[in-house]
Amino acid sequence: xxxxxxxxxxxxxxxxxxxxxxxxxxxxxxxxxxxxxxxxxxxxxxxxxxxxxxxxxxxxxxxxxxxxxxxxxxxxxxxxxxxxxxxxxxxxxxxxxxxxxxxxxxxxxxxxxxxxxxxxxxxxxxxxxxxxxxxxxxxxxxxxxxxxxxxxxxxxxxxxxxxxxxxxxxxxxxxxxxxxxxx
Numbered sequence: 599x600x601x602x603x604x605x606x607x608x609x610x611x612x613x614x615x616x617x618x619x620x621x622x623x624x625x626x627x628x629x630x631x632x633x634x635x636x637x638x639x640x641x642x643x644x645x646x647x648x649x650x651x652x653x654x655x656x657x658x659x660x661x662x663x664x665x666x667x668x669x670x671x672x673x674x675x676x677x678x679x680x681x682x683x684x685x686x687x688x689x690x691x692x693x694x695x696x697x698x699x700x701x702x703x704x705x706x707x708x709x710x711x712x713x714x715x716x717x718x719x720x721x722x723x724x725x726x727x728x729x730x731x732x733x734x735x736x737x738x739x740x741x742x743x744x745x746x747x748x749x750x751x752x753x754x755x756x757x758x759x760x761x762x763x764x765x766x767x768x769x770x771x772x773x774x775x776x777x778x779x780x781x
Contacts, residue, residue, distance in 0.1 A: 602669040603629050610699060610715040616669035626711030630667040631702075632676035633718040634694070636687075636725075637776045642742040644723070644730075645760070646684070649738045654706055657738060659751075659760040663687075664716075673717035685740065686731025687723075694719040697775040700768045716768070720775050748773060 601619040604612040605627045622629050636644040644662040648655055665680035667673055674691040681687045697718040704712045730740050743751065752770065756763035 601666065603627075603666050604669045606630055606715065610717075619666060622666075623710045623712065626705075626713050628713045628715070630673060630676075631714045631716050632663075632665060632667055632673050632680055633661045633716045634663040634677050634681055634689075635697075635718070635720045635772050635776065636662040636723045637720060637780070638723060638742070639780060641745045641776065641780050643745070643748050643773075643776065645741055645743055646732075646737050647739040647741075649734065649736055651735065653708060654710055654712070655762065657759065658762070659741075660762070662740075667717070674719075677717070677719055681721075684733050684736050686733075687725065689721055693721050695721065695775070695779065697772060700765075700771070702762075702765060702768070704762070704764060718768075718772065720772065720779060722779065745773070745777070 602616040603619050603622045605615045605617060606612055606629055610630055645659045646662055647657060647659050650656050663680050663684050667676040674694055677694055678689055678691055681689050697720055700716045700718055702712060702714045702716055727740055732740060751758060751760045755761050755766055761769055
């Protein structure tokens, strides 16, 4: 059964209209997503490699967990659900530290249009890579990178199969939030 997603207004507030996920992307409706960046107290960031079968940015390394906010769901509920679905981690809403809401408007060569508001959270973890259970349809691989490696990735964005180049400021804000939390 296809997911239904709430169409939102220019401020990210639900309009009361929900449509199938496929329509959200083919018609470019504004909608909300939830992102979680997991980090360790040592400053390592968990990255997820998108599955090879994904229609947008396959095999790209990016945010630890990300997904659409289902119709009627809150951003925190979606974040908790997505963490469980994508990497097998049970977290509570209380563990989510909100970084902000970031606009991400992209049109992809395959005709998909993302007009998203990323509700972005950071969560501290003590888990090892082996502790995560990846959802094969969504996740190809997982890895931790140090803060140094994260900065190096940002310096080479667009040429290293990490991150979407148009979102560089977003990634910098995430790193600032993690650094503020661990220092």
